[in-house]
Amino acid sequence: MREALQRLTSDGFVSFIKDKGAFVAQIGLEDLLQNYEVREALEGMAARLCAKRVTPAILNELKNLLENSTAYYHKGDFAKAMSYDMQFHRFMIAAAKNPKLERMMDVTMDLISCVAYNADSEIISRSLEDHQKIIKALEAPDADLAESLAREHVKHSKKYHFDKYYMTD
Numbered sequence: 379m380r381e382a383l384q385r386l387t388s389d390g391f392v393s394f395i396k397d398k399g400a401f402v403a404q405i406g407l408e409d410l411l412q413n414y415e416v417r418e419a420l421e422g423m424a425a426r427l428c429a430k431r432v433t434p435a436i437l438n439e440l441k442n443l444l445e446n447s448t449a450y451y452h453k454g455d456f457a458k459a460m461s462y463d464m465q466f467h468r469f470m471i472a473a474a475k476n477p478k479l480e481r482m483m484d485v486t487m488d489l490i491s492c493v494a495y496n497a498d499s500e501i502i503s504r505s506l507e508d509h510q511k512i513i514k515a516l517e518a519p520d521a522d523l524a525e526s527l528a529r530e531h532v533k534h535s536k537k538y539h540f541d542k543y544y545m546t547d
Contacts, residue, residue: 416491417486418529420479421483421532422528423525423529424471424480425512425516425528426525426528429520431473432516436473438515440470440509440516441513443462444462447463447466451506456502461496467487505531507532508527508534509531
């Protein structure tokens with residue numbers, strides 16, 4: 379139990395206050411900004427590595443995840459579309475074949491998703507377009523373009539969530 383709490387604390391999910399105990403961490407605006415910065419860099423690197431290690435099987439799975447996300451988007455099931463969207467990210471990251479990068483991305487994406495992911499038509503539509511472009515870069519394979527597109531995709535997500543949830547009047 380102690381190890382689990384220490385890990386949750388080091389990952390930023392739990393705050394420990396001496397003589398009071400462990401509490402769910404408050405994720406502030408600055409924390410969210412920093413996590414998006416980390417996600418942009420790491421996801422860009424994951425896309426670059428994925429492009430260097432891409433196989434037909436990896437491309438087929440990414441296309442399948444994109445097709446499923448698109449189908450649920452058109453059905454109006456945005457939660458399911460977003461679920462496939464996140465699977466797309468996690469699969470691409472796993473396809474980079476770098477377990478340390480994958481673990482860092484898991485923590486970063488989990489922290490962001492605690493406060494920033496509501497599925498709606500606007501964000502999913504943009505994400506589908508971005509994912510299609512990333513797949514084309516991976517098919518090339520163009521590691522520079524894949525990295526650039528993945529970074530832009532994260533920037534789009536950050537801007538959308540900040541505009542929608544943090545920059546309201």
